[in-house]
Amino acid sequence: MYKSLRNILQRLENLFNAAFGQALNPWHHLGAITFFLFWVILASGLYLYIFFRTGVAEAYQSVEYITHEQWYAGGVMRSLHRYASDGIVLTMLLHMLRNFLTGRFHSYRWFSWVIGVLLIWLIYACGINGYWLVWDRLAQFIAVASAEWFDWLPLFSQPLARNFLSQGDVSDRFFTLLSFAHITLPLVLLLVMWVHTKRMNHAETNPPRYLAVGVVVTLLILALIKPALSHAHADLALVPGVIRLDWFYLGLYPLIYAWSPGAVWALVAGITLLLLAVPRLFKPHTHKPVAEVHLDNCNGCERCFNDCPYSAIVMKPRNDGRPYALQPVVDPNLCASCGICVGACPSSIPFRHNELVSGIELPHQLLTTLRADTDHALATLHGNARVMVFGCDCAYDVRALQAEGVAAISLPCIGMLPPAFVDYALHDARADGVLIAGCRECDCQYRLGIHWTEQRLARERVPHLRQRVSLQRIEPCWAGRQDGELAGAALATLRARIAQLPQEIPVDEDKH
Amino acid sequence: MSRPLQYFGQGVAFAVFAVVVGYLSTSPEYVHLPADNALVKLSFSHAAQHKMACRERTDEELAKLPKHMRIRKDCPRERADVVVELEMDGKQMFHVVLPPTGLTHDGASSIYRRFPVLAGEHNFVARLKDQAEGDFNFVYEEKVHLAAGRVMVIDFKADVPGATGFMFIN
Numbered sequence: 078m079y080k081s082l083r084n085i086l087q088r089l090e091n092l093f094n095a096a097f098g099q100a101l102n103p104w105h106h107l108g109a110i111t112f113f114l115f116w117v118i119l120a121s122g123l124y125l126y127i128f129f130r131t132g133v134a135e136a137y138q139s140v141e142y143i144t145h146e147q148w149y150a151g152g153v154m155r156s157l158h159r160y161a162s163d164g165i166v167l168t169m170l171l172h173m174l175r176n177f178l179t180g181r182f183h184s185y186r187w188f189s190w191v192i193g194v195l196l197i198w199l200i201y202a203c204g205i206n207g208y209w210l211v212w213d214r215l216a217q218f219i220a221v222a223s224a225e226w227f228d229w230l231p232l233f234s235q236p237l238a239r240n241f242l243s244q245g246d247v248s249d250r251f252f253t254l255l256s257f258a259h260i261t262l263p264l265v266l267l268l269v270m271w272v273h274t275k276r277m278n279h280a281e282t283n284p285p286r287y288l289a290v291g292v293v294v295t296l297l298i299l300a301l302i303k304p305a306l307s308h309a310h311a312d313l314a315l316v317p318g319v320i321r322l323d324w325f326y327l328g329l330y331p332l333i334y335a336w337s338p339g340a341v342w343a344l345v346a347g348i349t350l351l352l353l354a355v356p357r358l359f360k361p362h363t364h365k366p367v368a369e370v371h372l373d374n375c376n377g378c379e380r381c382f383n384d385c386p387y388s389a390i391v392m393k394p395r396n397d398g399r400p401y402a403l404q405p406v407v408d409p410n411l412c413a414s415c416g417i418c419v420g421a422c423p424s425s426i427p428f429r430h431n432e433l434v435s436g437i438e439l440p441h442q443l444l445t446t447l448r449a450d451t452d453h454a455l456a457t458l459h460g461n462a463r464v465m466v467f468g469c470d471c472a473y474d475v476r477a478l479q480a481e482g483v484a485a486i487s488l489p490c491i492g493m494l495p496p497a498f499v500d501y502a503l504h505d506a507r508a509d510g511v512l513i514a515g516c517r518e519c520d521c522q523y524r525l526g527i528h529w530t531e532q533r534l535a536r537e538r539v540p541h542l543r544q545r546v547s548l549q550r551i552e553p554c555w556a557g558r559q560d561g562e563l564a565g566a567a568l569a570t571l572r573a574r575i576a577q578l579p580q581e582i583p584v585d586e587d588k589h
Numbered sequence: 590m591s592r593p594l595q596y597f598g599q600g601v602a603f604a605v606f607a608v609v610v611g612y613l614s615t616s617p618e619y620v621h622l623p624a625d626n627a628l629v630k631l632s633f634s635h636a637a638q639h640k641m642a643c644r645e646r647t648d649e650e651l652a653k654l655p656k657h658m659r660i661r662k663d664c665p666r667e668r669a670d671v672v673v674e675l676e677m678d679g680k681q682m683f684h685v686v687l688p689p690t691g692l693t694h695d696g697a698s699s700i701y702r703r704f705p706v707l708a709g710e711h712n713f714v715a716r717l718k719d720q721a722e723g724d725f726n727f728v729y730e731e732k733v734h735l736a737a738g739r740v741m742v743i744d745f746k747a748d749v750p751g752a753t754g755f756m757f758i759n
Binding site for chain 1 (some may be wrong): 590597602604605609610611615618619621622623627630636690696697698699700701703738740
């Protein structure tokens with residue numbers, strides 16, 4: 078079931094890849110789009126607040142004024158506010174579903190997942206609170222139904238629903254309270270959103286501009302085609318019979334009457350507990366060993382600290398007596414064992430004659446073993462246009478590309494590959510080209526592996542790829558598990574290109 | 590995929606997003622109350638009579654109490670349950686026993702219940718007992734015409750003139 082859903086997601090993403098390309102695929106930016114929609118809601122909400130009046134009659138009248146008298150600005154803003162609020166629920170739920178299906182919720186990610194569960198209910202609280210402010214029949218239904226729902230809890234000495242028995246029961250002060258809540262709740266939401274990304278180094282909170290513009294333009298067109306309108310003014314002497322319900326926020330409300338308030342509480346509590354338990358229920362059976370620091374080869378340069386995607390490395394005062402100020406310390410609870418820190422370490426140089434130990438290493442994937450595997454793979458290469466492939470365990474299995482003239486090694490994450498290994502493979506003409514494969518663009522399983530690799534190869538981020546390495550001999554390929562065709566095409570492109578290049582002459586390494 | 594086809598695909602994706610958001614934000618409509626129904630809400634908050642009447646403490650009882658608590662009159666705070674019945678057209682709709690709130694059971698008894706009923710003319714009888722012993726001490730009967738979609742609130746206040754206590758607000 079899980080795998081089937083995952084395959085469906087992958088196929089769906091393939092469709093979007095075809096239309097948007099990997100870098101702009103909205104599925105790869107759902108969290109950032111959700112963040113962006115929050116700002117759209119905030120901006121449109123600020124405009125609406127200028128004209129909104131708190132009061133039993135004034136609230137409805139002011140919203141009607143905004144909607145009809147000022148349709149070209151206030152009306153559009155109201156619709157944008159409404160549809161962005163609906164959109165945020167959609168993107169939030171898809172973001173959660175996608176992270177579940179791609180296994181991004183356990184171990185070092187549990188904290189973000191759990192905070193995300195809290196965010197769901199906060200977003201719902203903000204949205205439902207907003208609907209009350211209009212004080213139309215829909216707001217009346219929500220107010221009464223919410224009160225009846227909460228009355229099931231043994232918390233109140235008098236039923237809350239008694240506050241909505243007749244028109245006289247609702248006061249202007251109540252709307253002041255609602256307005257205050259509609260400012261406070263989003264501020265709390267923003268704070269929790271910040272906490273949600275706190276354990277992510279370089280968290281993506283802004284989508285690519287193209288997508289952001291696309292989302293806003295889409296919502297604006299929707300606002301013009303189908304403006305958000307109010308129901309009739311609330312009248313507590315009448316029952317709202319037929320309601321145009323916003324199913325994004327109010328989907329559970331009909332269940333209060335179809336089942337019972339207690340059953341809906343049980344459902345909400347059940348969903349919440351199940352979501353909170355997901356990191357435990359679906360925990361992987363094995364834990365990979367976390368990164369280990371080797372102070373003998375570490376000068377405290379902070380590159381591993383800067384590149385770690387989960388802030389699992391902190392710099393602390395040196396305690397081994399060597400003349401450096403700081404040393405990295407790995408938090409085992411946050412370490413993803415991705416090896417990106419190994420790829421960032423300036424000591425990860427395979428050309429070293431002595432024993433190859435980096436400043437930071439993965440115990441189950443030592444650099445010396447990687448060098449030996451690389452040497453072994455390079456030794457098998459014969460013929461023309463020989464290619465060494467470095468791949469990633471989370472992406473397309475590059476070992477399937479192995480053929481005559483093609484050798485492949487897979488790493489926990491492509492971000493673990495120190496650029497010096499590319500140089501090492503091409504050096505002395507042992508290979509004619511290097512294919513560097515990883516997860517789909519903007520969809521790195523460890524978030525930043527692809528990004529850092531691209532920057533290191535482009536010599537924009539330390540450790541740089543050495544200048545002597547021709548970029549024409551390198552081909553990046555960002556291919557998901559099912560993207561064999563893409564990987565094959567990238568390999569063919571590289572082989573065709575290097576076949577045109579002059580043959581490198583092997584030189585004695587000692588002369589360098 | 591060619592560039593025009595890509596733009597077309599992007600347009601379709603954004604359109605699907607707009608259609609999903611636009612549709613589910615108001616549709617499908619939810620029928621909260623059928624068109625031929627009205628709603629009766631029975632709701633009140635009422636402090637019942639005390640379970641036991643005040644009495645005078647004996648000298649022996651007073652002597653056993655700490656000095657600052659030696660008050661002759663002893664009035665137990667606990668209140669009786671409130672028993673409510675609602676009858677429509679000769680059939681009992683609802684019967685409930687409401688215990689008093691509070692740790693010492695001295696608070697008011699409260700209730701809120703909603704009853705969707707067919708619109709039209711109905712004869713309602715509401716009964717309430719707020720004493721430990723005896724039969725219902727508040728009874729009110731009224732023939733009411735309930736219009737479709739309207740709410741009739743049945744409230745109770747013991748000090749309402751006429752001593753019926755109940756108020757049918759239609």
